[in-house]
Amino acid sequence: MEEIKMKCIIVDDEPMLRQHIAEMTEQIDFLDLVETFPSALAATSRLQQGDIDLIFLDINMPYLNGIDFLDSLENPPLCIFITAYSEYALEGFRLQAVDYLLKPIIFQRFYQASTKAYQLFVQRNKPLQESSPNDNMLFVRQGDAFVKISWTDILYAESMQNYxxxxxxxxxITIHQTMLALEEALPGNHFFRIHKSYLVNVNHIDIITGGRVYIQEQELPISRTKREELLQNVVFKKLLSR
Incomplete structure (x- = not known):
């Protein structure tokens, strides 16, 4: 079966960086670079054609920055932000960007971010009949019985030693399974271990701020070692579930 390619564009006001990104796209088989643009305004008419799947978008640009530009699009393509400042990750989460690349961009990170986008692109384009309602069901142990639940409805899990x-x-509900056993049973692209005591369903995250995650107004702690990984990966996992 022939691999489907993603049509992409690059929007960045630095000519050398545009060239660098363009050269990296040439090394990845599933990327089809359509055009590059020096500004968000210059890319507007091309995006209106509606056939672009992915945009590599710089944040700091004159006249109209990347965040405001993406926010203004009615039906935006998948987006990978390009920035020199990691604090924009939270804004990227709000806009549901796939990932963000910190300058200077190395190929390993570029390939990783592009792969995330491609997996999401493929998932979105799968025929609807490939999914089954039973895929969402899970049996958990309560006492001597096993109860069927939908893991999509789990907001988060809280460890209580052997329960x-x-x-x-x-x-x-309290189940007779350890957190580790539960984590192994749940789909890894939907659940993230933010702390030794908490496993969250990323589809239900409302806010990430500082060292905290908010789900349905419930405040949960993020361990220091997990925060950066959460910021880089949770957007993709959240989008993939849709």
Whole structure:
């Protein structure tokens, strides 16, 4: 089966960086670079044609920055931000960007971010009949019984040594399984271990700020070692679930 390619464009006001990114796209088989642009305004008419799948978008540009530009698009393509400042990751989360690349951009990170985008692109374009309602079901142990639940409804799991408490929107249940056993049973592209005591469903995250995650107004701590990984990967996982 022939590999489907993603049509992409590059929007950056630095000519040498545009060239550098263009050369990297040539090394990746699933990327089809259509055009490069020196500004967001210059790219507007091309995006209006509606056939672009991915945009590599610089944030700091004159007249109209990348964040405001992406926010203004009615049906934006997948986006990978380019920036010199890591604090823009939170803004990228709000706009559901796939990833963000810090300057200077190395090929390893570029390939990693592009692969995330491609996996999401393929997932979005799968025929609807490939998914099954049973894919969302999971059996968990309560006492001597096994109860069927939908893991999509889990907001987060809380470790209680040999037990785990599952928090849902309108109820909480305690299951006779360790956090590790539960984590192995759940799909890794939807759940993220933010702390030794908390495993969260990334589809239900409302806010990430400082060392905290908010889900349904519940404040949960992020361990220091997990925060950067969460910022870099949670957007992709959140998008993939849709």
């Amino acid at each position: 785990t408490k599952l928090h849902f929107k309108e109820r909480t």
